[in-house]
Amino acid sequence: MRSARRSVVFEVVTRLVFHAVIIYSIYIMLVGHYEPGGGFAGGLIAGLALMVRYLVGGRKELDAAAPVDAGLVLGLGLAVAALAGLLPTLLGGGVLQSAIIDIPLGPLGELHLVTSVFFDIGVYLVVIGLALDVLRSLGGGIDQHVADEDEAVGV
Amino acid sequence: MSVDLALIIAIGVLVACGTTLVLERSLTRILVGFVLLGNGVNLFFIVASGPPGAAPIVGASDERMADPLPQAMALTAIVITLGVTAFGLALAYRTWQLEGHDDVQDDVEDALVIRRAERDDTSASFDEVDESLPEEEGADLPAVDDEVTRENDEDHESPDDGDPR
Amino acid sequence: MNHLASQLVLVPVILPLLGAGLCLAFGRSARAQRIISIVTLSIVVVAAGALLWRADQFGPQAVNVGGWPAELGISLVADRLSALLLVVSTVVTLSVLLYSFGQGIVEFGRDTPLSVFHPTFLVLSAGVSAAFLSADLFNLFVGFEILLAASYVLITLGGTEARVRAGTIYVIVSLISSVLFLISIAAVYAATGTVNLAALPERIAALPEPLQLVLQLMLLLTFSIKAAVFPLSAWLPDSYPTAPAPVTAVFAGLLTKVGIYAIIRVQTTVFPDQPLRTLLLCAAILTMVVGILGAVAQSDIKRLLSFTLVSHIGYMLFGIALATEAGYAGAIFYVVHHITVQTALFLVAGLIEYRTGTTQLDRLGGLARAAPVLAVLFFVPAMNLAGIPPFSGFLGKLALIQAGTESGDWLAYSGVGAGLAVSLLTLYAVAKAWNRAFWQPRDEHVDDDVPSTGALHPGQNTVTEDKVLRLPRGMALPTLALVAFSVALTVAAGPLIGVSQRAADELVERTPYIDAVLGDVP
Numbered sequence: 001m002r003s004a005r006r007s008v009v010f011e012v013v014t015r016l017v018f019h020a021v022i023i024y025s026i027y028i029m030l031v032g033h034y035e036p037g038g039g040f041a042g043g044l045i046a047g048l049a050l051m052v053r054y055l056v057g058g059r060k061e062l063d064a065a066a067p068v069d070a071g072l073v074l075g076l077g078l079a080v081a082a083l084a085g086l087l088p089t090l091l092g093g094g095v096l097q098s099a100i101i102d103i104p105l106g107p108l109g110e111l112h113l114v115t116s117v118f119f120d121i122g123v124y125l126v127v128i129g130l131a132l133d134v135l136r137s138l139g140g141g142i143d144q145h146v147a148d149e150d151e152a153v154g155v
Numbered sequence: 156m157s158v159d160l161a162l163i164i165a166i167g168v169l170v171a172c173g174t175t176l177v178l179e180r181s182l183t184r185i186l187v188g189f190v191l192l193g194n195g196v197n198l199f200f201i202v203a204s205g206p207p208g209a210a211p212i213v214g215a216s217d218e219r220m221a222d223p224l225p226q227a228m229a230l231t232a233i234v235i236t237l238g239v240t241a242f243g244l245a246l247a248y249r250t251w252q253l254e255g256h257d258d259v260q261d262d263v264e265d266a267l268v269i270r271r272a273e274r275d276d277t278s279a280s281f282d283e284v285d286e287s288l289p290e291e292e293g294a295d296l297p298a299v300d301d302e303v304t305r306e307n308d309e310d311h312e313s314p315d316d317g318d319p320r
Numbered sequence: 321m322n323h324l325a326s327q328l329v330l331v332p333v334i335l336p337l338l339g340a341g342l343c344l345a346f347g348r349s350a351r352a353q354r355i356i357s358i359v360t361l362s363i364v365v366v367a368a369g370a371l372l373w374r375a376d377q378f379g380p381q382a383v384n385v386g387g388w389p390a391e392l393g394i395s396l397v398a399d400r401l402s403a404l405l406l407v408v409s410t411v412v413t414l415s416v417l418l419y420s421f422g423q424g425i426v427e428f429g430r431d432t433p434l435s436v437f438h439p440t441f442l443v444l445s446a447g448v449s450a451a452f453l454s455a456d457l458f459n460l461f462v463g464f465e466i467l468l469a470a471s472y473v474l475i476t477l478g479g480t481e482a483r484v485r486a487g488t489i490y491v492i493v494s495l496i497s498s499v500l501f502l503i504s505i506a507a508v509y510a511a512t513g514t515v516n517l518a519a520l521p522e523r524i525a526a527l528p529e530p531l532q533l534v535l536q537l538m539l540l541l542t543f544s545i546k547a548a549v550f551p552l553s554a555w556l557p558d559s560y561p562t563a564p565a566p567v568t569a570v571f572a573g574l575l576t577k578v579g580i581y582a583i584i585r586v587q588t589t590v591f592p593d594q595p596l597r598t599l600l601l602c603a604a605i606l607t608m609v610v611g612i613l614g615a616v617a618q619s620d621i622k623r624l625l626s627f628t629l630v631s632h633i634g635y636m637l638f639g640i641a642l643a644t645e646a647g648y649a650g651a652i653f654y655v656v657h658h659i660t661v662q663t664a665l666f667l668v669a670g671l672i673e674y675r676t677g678t679t680q681l682d683r684l685g686g687l688a689r690a691a692p693v694l695a696v697l698f699f700v701p702a703m704n705l706a707g708i709p710p711f712s713g714f715l716g717k718l719a720l721i722q723a724g725t726e727s728g729d730w731l732a733y734s735g736v737g738a739g740l741a742v743s744l745l746t747l748y749a750v751a752k753a754w755n756r757a758f759w760q761p762r763d764e765h766v767d768d769d770v771p772s773t774g775a776l777h778p779g780q781n782t783v784t785e786d787k788v789l790r791l792p793r794g795m796a797l798p799t800l801a802l803v804a805f806s807v808a809l810t811v812a813a814g815p816l817i818g819v820s821q822r823a824a825d826e827l828v829e830r831t832p833y834i835d836a837v838l839g840d841v842p
Contacts, residue, residue: 040234071435075344082338085385089327095334096386134241142248177496182488189495196502203510224392225509228458232502235465239495242472246488253481259492260485265558268617 007056014056018065021049029124030117039120043127050131059140062132070133077125084119162202169195182247182257186240193236200229328374329383329396331367332406332449335360340442347435354421357438361414361445368410372403376819380826380836382455390455390837391516397455399833400823401652405581406452408656411805412573412663413445415798419667420566422794423674436473444470444570451578455837457505457515457539460582464501464546468494471575474567475559482562490559497545504538511535518837520590521830536591540583540600547579549637550607553630557614560629561622561679565670568622572629573663577655580636584651587640588827589834600641601731608634608742615749621669621679624753625662628705628746632658635742638735639720642727648824650719653817657704657712660806664701667799671697671791672757684757694791695758700803702754704810706747712810717743719817 025045032038053065088097098116105111169191176188204225209216211223247257254260339360346352375381380399384390398406420437447467454460472494476487509515511531512523524532541552548556556576560568587595611631618624636658639651671694672687673679688695704711717739724736809816826832 069347071344071347075341075347075439078341079338079345080341082334082341085334086330086338089324089330092323094385094387095327095330095383098386130238130241138241138244138248145252173499177492182492185492185495189499192499193502196499196506199503199506200509203506224515225506228505228509228515231458231462235462235469235498238469239465239472239491239498242469243491243495246472246476246484246491249476249479249484250488253484259488 011056014052018049018053021052022046025049025124029120032120033114033116039123040127042120043124043131046124046128047131050128051135054135054139059136059143062135062140066128066132068132070129070136072129073125073132074129077122077127077129079122080125081119081122084115084122088115157206158202162198166195166198166202169198180258182243182250182259185259186243186247189243190236190240193232197229197232200225200232325370325374326381327383328367328371329381329398329453330385332364332371332410333396333446333453335364335367336442336446336449340439340446343439343442344435347439353435353438357417357442358414360442361410361417364445364449365407365410365414368403368406371398372400372407372819374398375400375403376822379832382836382839391514391519394459395455395516395837396450396453396459397833397837398453399836400819400826401581401584402452404652404656404819404823405577405659406449408659409448409452409574409577410445412659412802413441413448413570415802415805416566416570416573416663416667417441418798418801419569419670419795420564422792422796422798423564423566423670437477440470440473441570443467444474448574448578452581455517457508457517457520460517460585461498461501461505464578464582465498467575467578468498471571475563475571477564477567486559486562489555493545493555493559497542500538500545501542504535504542507538508535516837517585517589518834521592521834524590525593532591532594536586536594536596539586539590540596543579543582543586544603545579547576547583547637548607548630548633549603550610550630550634551603553607553611553633556630557618557623557626560626561620565666565673569663569666569670572626572666573659576629576633577636577659580633580640580651580655583637584640584648584827587643588648589830592828592830595641595643597641597643598731600637601735604634604637604641605735605738606634607631607637608738612742612745612749616745616752618749619681621672621681621684621753621757622666624681624749625665625669628749629662631742631746632662632705635717635720635739638739639723641735642723642732644723644727645821645824645828646719646723646726648827649817649820650716650723652820652823653712653719654716656816656820657716657806657809660802660809661701661704661713664799664802664806665698665705667795667802668694668698668701671795671799674795675791681753681756686758686761688758691791693796697796697799697803698758699754701806702750704806706750707743708747710810712806712813712816715810715813715817 025042027042028037028045029039029042032042050062050066054062057064085096088099089095093099096116096119098114098119101113101115103111103113173188173190173192173195176184176191179185179188204222208221209218211220211226250257339356342356343353346356371381375398380397381403382390382395382397385394385396388394420441444467447463447465447470449463450466451460451463454463472487472491475490476483505515508520511527512520514520514523524535527535545552545555560571563571608631611627611629611634615624615627615631618627632654636651636654639647639649639654641647669679672684675691675694676684676687678684700711704713707713707717721736721739724732724739
């Protein structure tokens with residue numbers, strides 16, 4: 001990005017906040033069974049974090065923040081969510097039925113696992129994939145077109 | 156069931172503005188109109204859920220709970236609107252990229268049918284008279300037709316070829 | 321085993337979504353995508369067949385997702401009508417998928433992944449299944465949105481100017497119908513407190529009559545846009561023909577029929593007491609007549625077929641409007657027949673376009689000699705569409721006409737008359753296409769005034785004798801299979817009419833469906 005368009009404060013704050021936001025989004029996703037939150041809300045928060053990265057540094061910064069193909073994330077998310085729906089059926093329950101499993105973790109206490117979290121993980125990935133795709137095609141893609149044109153004109 | 160008047164007025168305004176914008180030619184405005192319409196409908200779902208109440212979590216409070224079903228529907232509708240709007244924006248951008256504007260175009264074939272009607276021409280699929288058969292009355296005169304075609308083409312070409320690139 | 325069989329209803333909805341996810345994840349490998357799509361859709365076809373058998377033997381099959389009771393949660397139900405349409409739609413989807421492989425391989429080479437096409441196509445299939453199976457209005461809406469969102473992507477595939485223009489119109493019309501649908505759902509919920517199709521009839525009946533009428537008209541309006549019923553049909557011939565051939569084929573075959581299915585479901589289950597007979601009969605007659613007049617005037621095969629599609633929606637609506645058991649049975653049979661035949665015809669149109677570079681009738685000619693196989697492939701479904709005995713089109717029309725004459729009032733008779741006239745005009749329209757494209761020698765001096773409507777091969781706009789392309793097997797065989805399937809519908813017309821009859825029975829009776837949804841299902 002050209003230096004004239006950079007904002008140092010914005011960049012530094014983004015660097016400081018980005019990881020915290022991503023962690024927070026994962027927390028929101030995991031806590032969804034008992035408190036407000038869930039895959040969709042978490043995914044949106046992570047998507048916002050990515051969007052801030054894009055606003056700071058354009059498409060290169062976005063690629064650095066999420067060096068994956070948007071389709072891959074979307075696809076994995078969709079597959080995980082669908083599997084989370086199907087697997088309980090194969091195990092003899094109803095579709096999307098969730099089980100509650102307490103896994104003892106020794107000195108760390110006990111992990112209270114509700115299987116609906118796998119569905120949430122799928123949704124989380126789908127939303128991030130969507131956000132990435134939108135940012136790439138409507139943000140970065142358009143920047144690319146503009147840059148190509150500028151080059152063609154000779155600016 | 157008593158209804159919140161403020162919500163009803165808000166719905167009215169949103170839907171009215173949305174409808175006006177959807178009637179525009181520019182795709183971007185249509186999309187904004189669609190978003191307004193979508194929000195109006197979401198508010199309508201809130202109205203449909205009846206009077207407010209406590210959070211719909213069993214055992215969280217002893218008060219009457221709010222009806223969670225319309226909230227779930229409104230949420231779903233919001234998500235769908237989000238996705239469709241993103242697609243619409245991409246479509247608008249692509250139209251702008253191709254044609255230099257994002258106006259919704261008339262149909263090509265409709266324009267063709269109108270042109271043919273102006274020319275009083277037969278449809279292209281009309282079976283022409285076989286040469287070996289005796290001529291029927293009112294068969295086309297090709298020479299005149301061609302001239303008219305050219306004139307009409309010039310009339311119609313300028314608005315279609317607005318691609319600046 | 322019994323447990324799994326009872327969960328069969330889920331397969332046509334969830335499995336394609338799983339497949340779509342995997343396809344997206346394996347976007348880099350064309351071969352993986354093909355294998356995933358074929359395996360997914362094949363399993364879905366088998367599941368749909370098993371579902372039809374179970375629904376026919378044991379009554380409607382219902383599943384409540386996540387174990388929530390029907391009025392709160394999502395329930396999926398397959399009665400005979402849903403299962404029958406599901407079977408036909410999945411068979412058609414599978415053959416179109418195979419056709420698109422052929423086309424993709426021919427056009428882009430064996431290793432280029434069409435990374436968006438396969439996942440979107442699978443999502444479309446999931447959406448169609450969800451719409452057929454869902455037991456409440458809101459999930460019907462979600463099903464519609466899933467299939468519409470996928471269809472937006474498919475109709476603008478490649479983003480050429482013609483497709484973006486056509487896609488824009490399609491997207492806007494669909495958006496408006498979606499908003500209308502949402503408003504009707506909210507209104508229904510506000511009035512009754514439920515959107516469950518099985519719980520609604522009782523509560524709707526308790527409402528004052530004008531309110532009932534408003535709700536019914538709003539829902540019918542929404543579905544009529546989606547089904548392209550006459551005053552609301554103008555968008556269809558504008559938007560369908562420019563898409564790639566397999567896409568147009570699957571849209572023409574399935575999407576409007578989902579609208580028809582929704583009309584049947586709402587009319588029979590939710591509003592059984594007020595069929596709005598006069599209104600629907602008039603709409604049906606107008607749809608038939610106006611559609612076919614449009615088809616007669618067209619000079620492009622794809623557009624001609626799009627107009628016949630609108631016109632034949634009128635037949636199905638006619639059967640629904642009669643609101644008798646025979647009418648519903650006729651309409652159901654006709655839907656099954658029309659899905660197959662219309663898709664087959666659009667696939668053939670795609671073959672013609674591939675072969676010659678155009679579907680403009682005045683640029684085509686002499687194909688009967690140059691491509692005899694193509695000629696047969698076109699002729700059979702075309703005659704089937706026109707309703708020439710002994711094809712299933714004839715049987716479907718006969719069933720509808722019998723249902724109409726049984727009704728015995730003047731409006732039903734005029735519907736019968738319109739049906740006969742439209743059948744003749746359809747014959748005229750397809751015969752004209754046949755004459756121009758296949759029998760006559762090609763007209764050498766064509767008007768260059770005619771704009772090309774999104775031809776796939778811009779380079780080869782003319783047919784010359786020395787540049788004869790062979791039909792690629794990958795495209796021809798699926799078309800052949802679909803044509804054979806449509807002929808098989810004629811051969812198996814007896815059992816099929818039996819199923820349609822029983823499905824109509826069940827619709828009129830209503831209690832099996834309601835019991836299945838509201839009953840205690842695990």
